[in-house]
Amino acid sequence: MAARPDFQILLDDALTGLHNVDTPAGGLRAKLAEHPHLVLRGHQSVGGGCIADAARLETDVAPLFIKTHADRGDGMFPAEARGLEALGTRIRTPQVIATGSVEGTAYLLLEWLDLGPVNDTALGEALAELHAEPQPAFGWPEDNFIGAMPQLAGEDDDWARFYGQRRLAPQLEWAAERGLATRSIDAGQELVEALPAFFTDYRPYPALIHGDMWGANHGALADGTPVLFDPATYRADREAEIAMTELFGGFSPGFYRAYQAHLPLDPGYRVRKRLYNFYHVLNHFNLFGGGYGSQADGMIRQLLADIR
Missing domain, CATH: 3.30.200.20 (Phosphorylase Kinase; domain 1)
Structure with missing residues (x-):
């Protein structure tokens, strides 16, 4: 120690x-x-x-x-x-x-902030307000981190290209080094090449996101004001943020109702949320190994099936 x-x-x-x-x-x-x-x-x-x-x-x-x-x-x-x-x-x-x-x-x-449980309605509204303001480009001007793993710098007007080259491809490379099955890596690379197929009828705009939005990274002040911390900030499709809230749970139906009342989600989100959570599952494999590898493999195959 x-x-x-x-x-x-x-x-x-x-x-x-x-x-x-x-x-x-x-x-x-x-x-x-x-x-x-x-x-x-x-x-x-x-x-x-x-x-x-x-x-x-x-x-x-x-x-x-x-x-x-x-x-x-x-x-x-x-x-x-x-x-x-x-x-x-x-x-x-x-x-x-x-x-x-x-x-x-x-x-x-x-x-130091004295934090208590968040009001999910207030959090949903605050996150929608954060996401509603368009940003200049996808990406971030410097490397930062998701957990202990790097998130690579870069800016791009093309979201599918940025997400493939600066988010998924590096995680796949690190996963190969950590022993993820070759068939999974090959399928993951195929997925990266096929990313534009997920955006044929949807054009995301760059939004500022927290980037690591799970239940332990937010709280509220005594007056109910939502507080965010431990970020992995960059400019992304806002759906990536909402998808992560569903990955590990902990957000009530009231949170999603409040968010969508201010900033509705596109119907295609139901498919793309798996694409966005694939990034976090890969990251967890690279951090912790174990069953995240088989989970990532299953997600790759389902995503490829979604666009075939």
Whole structure:
């Protein structure tokens, strides 16, 4: 087990960074930047998932949330921070305080939010509002991450081409390296070549999505305002977001009613949602192995059957 990082050292590093840049007025970052020093008064581990460790830090100014992992030099936390900031222009996210690396430990420091269960109607409405604003192109200007796996940068006006080349093809390559059956890889490559067939009567527009939208990555403030966190942000067909909410469950019928009341789904979504969730199942195979391989194989074959 890795040694616990020295949180005071990480706080000192974060505050030094705030002092060295112009911090916009208002908000927690500006409040923290006014202080010459932050005093750590306590900490408590909280659920951070399987990728990073997480803790609540009690300071003399405000409670803070910190995520840490051994620094691999891959820019995971800076990419996550920029995703949060992009989403935060349209929907509530934790404010980013700082990212950095000290003595081999990478960190992401955020405001602490007291979160409770989300109101599914409010979440559906908020997500529809996020998705309703067209973006300039599909993709994202930098690599970021879905779990611990990279999501490759790139921008394209053609969604099928982007999704095939920058999402499915890399996952298939990594799956081959991790031992997914050759027949599945070959069928997956055939699927990538056939992607335009899923869009003959449907022209998606680029929408900003959270990208890893399952039940553990959202909550609500005391007043009911939905909050999103742990994103894998990029600009995509919005159906990809809604499809993932169905993959692992946890979203009520009220969520879908509220979303569709504001932004109805195309009838062809019933077929394409399998295409979008295939990406996440492949990603889970690459992260965890096991039965996700056979699940991915079955999805490939069903998808090919859908367009034959």
